[in-house]
Amino acid sequence: METNKDFLQQILEKAAAVYKHIVLPEGGDERTIEAAKKIADLKMARLTIIGDETKISSALKKLGAKTNDIAIINPLTSSKLKDFAEQFYQLRKNKGITPEAALAAMKDDVYFGTMLVKNGEVDGLVSGAVHSTPDTIRPALQIIKAAAGIKTVSSMFFMTNSERTIIFADSGLNQDPDAEQLADIVLSTARTAKQFGIFPKIALLSYSTKGSAKGAGPDKMIKATELAKAKLDKDFDGEYLIDGELQFDSAFVPKVAAKKCPDSPLKGEANTFIFPDLGVGNICYKLAERLAGLNAYGPILQGIAKPVNDLSRGCNSDDIVGAAAITAIQAVG
Incomplete structure (x- = not known):
């Protein structure tokens, strides 16, 4: 997936091929309904929408949506509510939660949807059109928890044009990760790259x-x-390249690499860039998007045991479709 065909078209096709079950917990927002129609038209995924059944059914009907593979659940009337509340209480009782608070949490659409993911009733969740990033991520960390070998949940962006796809991490979540956290970010990002058919050539960037x-x-x-190499060796059986510390030109431009770091295994052909902190990562993705004209797909959450993805509250329905496709591919594992 590194060249040629449009990146978004690739992920839509791949998502349709795996046809996973995605939950959209923001059924009261019209962008969610519009996205559901588009996903159904594309035959890209099964859907569960969380919210008021009557209102959502009416909105879907008004758009002429195909509803054969769309389920609607209202947590307040669902037969699953008490069971989910009990599960959540058992997960969090050592943190001081009460049964009453667990029940109240499960009446929240995102918490309820996240419990559907944990129980395997759906394959992944997309939220954030209405909810804040913390309100999307917190239920996932409390209910699904981090993936094996990962302590630090992180985010990444696919940066694409007609010629290539590269990866930036972490550009959306961790403010000032230490070396151990960066190693987790490397491992999660390499796993994400592999899921999307990209051989990870990883550069840890610096001013040196x-x-x-x-x-x-x-x-x-x-x-x-060094810490990341040890993690990758356990996970990837040599199917990766990594080097650091490198300046961006040393990581990305072969002629510069030949002069500055001739022994680098990347040889100036890195496709996965790990930033030292959130300030650098966020600025760089926006610079690449606005000055270089790259398309930015993300932030994509990684390091959670099952896929959950966050949207910008300024998103449109196409953004939700794209996030659902990415989530479906992540669910393949």
Whole structure:
């Protein structure tokens, strides 16, 4: 998936091929309903929409949506509510939650949808058109929890044009990760790359290339590289390349790499870029999007045991469709 065909078209086709079951917990928002119609038209996924059945059914009918593979659940009237509340209480009782608070939480659409994911009744969740990022991520961390070998949940962006797809991480979540957290981000990002058919060639970025400058920043990326290698060796059986610390041009431009770091296994052909902190990562993805004209798909959450993805509250229905497709592909594992 690194070149040629439009990236979005690729993920839509791949999602349709795997045909997973996605829950959309924001059924009261018209963008969710519009996205549901588009997903049904594309035959891309089965859907469960959370909210008022009468209102959602009416809205879908008004749009002429095909509803054969769309289920609607209202947590307030669902037969699952008490069972889900009990499950949540058992998960969180050591944190001090009461049965009453667990029941109240399960009446929330995102919490209810997340419990559907945990129980395997759906394959993944997409939220955030209405809810904030914390309100989307918190239920996932409390109910689904982090993936095996991961302590730090992170985010990444696919940055694409007609020629290539590259990956930026973490550009949306962790403010100032330490070396151990960066190693988790590397592992999660490599797993995501593999899920989408990209061989991970990972560069840990800094203002220094192989000791050209000194400081705590380069030292952190050097340590993170070593820790990440150990994690990747357990997970990838050599099917990856990694190097750090590197400046961006040393990681991305073969001629520069030949001069600055001739022994680098990346040889200036990195496709996965790990940033030292959120400030750098967020600025770089926006620069690449606005100045270089790359398309940005994300932030895509990674490191959760089952796929949950967050939207911008400024999203449109097409953004929801794209996020649902990405979530479906992540659900393949």
